[in-house]
Amino acid sequence: MKTNRTWPAFAGAALLLAGCGFVDDALIPSLTGQSPSGGDRIIVAPSPVETSPLPALGASNFRPSGVTAGQATGTEVGRRVDRLRDDLGRMQLGVGNDNSKLQALRTQTISDARGYQELTASIRAPLQVGTTPGNPNLVAGWAEAQITLDRISDSIGEMAALSSNVANNSALSAFILESVRATYGLTGAVDEDHSQLAILEDEVNRTVVLIDRLLNELNEDIARQTNYVSRERSDLTVLSVAVKNGELLGTSLTNRAFGTAAAPRGGASTVGNLANLRALVVIRFDRPNVPYQEPLFTAVSEALNRRPGSVFDVVSIVSQRGTPAQVALNANQARRNAEQVLQNLSQMGLPSDRLSLNSTSSGEVANNEVRVYVR
Secondary structure: OHHHHHHHHHOOOOOOOOOOOOOOOOOOOOOOOOOOOOOOOOOOOOOOOOOOOOOOOOOOOOOOOOOOOOOOOOOHHHHHHHHHHHHHHHHHHHHHHHHHHHHHHHHHHHHHHHHHHHHHHHHHHHHHHOOOOOOHHHHHHHHHHHHHHHHHHHHHHHHHHHHHHHHHHHHHHHHHHHHHHHHOOOOOOOHHHHHHHHHHHHHHHHHHHHHHHHHHHHHHHHHHHHHHHHHHHHHHHHHHHHHHHOOOOOOOHHHOOOOOOOOOHHHOOOHHHHHHOOOOEEEEOOOOOOOOHHHHHHHHHHHHHHOOOOOEEEEEEEEOOOOHHHHHHHHHHHHHHHHHHHHHHHHOOOOHHHEEEEEEEEOOOOOOEEEEEEO
């Protein structure tokens, strides 16, 4: 089982929960496999493989009702009515073509989204139980998922072009309607001309309403699909980190980090108040390749679940033990470690405006540490 294989490997690094009021001490296991509250070891059960909902697209079908055929009256007004009727027929043909393109784009988008979800689910499943870091099969699946998501993104551009065309038809329909109403005022008409004008006016009105509905629903589709692609790109970035590490993390932190970021308490920096704060996460770099990514993701996720507006300070703690040369080397290594943690948090989807990078030194630590504080 993944947890039995993973947690013992975390010896040498420690995850300590913060003393902040909204984080429970027993919420997340430490990297040493011991409960932060001192109780029995906590095993985090694998969560179900997550799948995103399909993009919410409209379902309406916008088919024009057609144009009623008229009879020639031999008047100039009658001939004008015939021309307007032809104009309406051509415009409705264009609306029908736009509708067909929209339905085809919707069908293709849903098909691509299903394929994308199947690909990402097939990647998450082996990650859920643990696999080799950089598994080539998962790397290939991730690349294919990215290509599929790119196709969904491309359809947004096609919908935007279609929206522009529909907007042109909307302007044309308004012009035809105005022309029909103006024709009532022409002299030399017979009663049949006005009867046919009334029928034509009703049909133009229905077409105007149809085009407006088509344009509104199309723009809603574009907005929803844009949000879907943006969310999935963020999750796909996190999934690439999971594939690299061989362990499942979860959905992007972007989806949890919403709301307004909290202001620093009293305007003071985190570094100046370390003695009064407890870190959400402590990572001890006492050996190469410390596997901290999954516990870090879990801790930050839970913090955001409790307080979505949280801000995180990544602080490198430089060990002052050893000769001056060793301390200088420690400082360089501590900086690189902190930058790596910051980069990992960004890759996990945490917005850059929720992160800060600081450093300090301590004679009490034997090895360099990176601590993550939440405020």
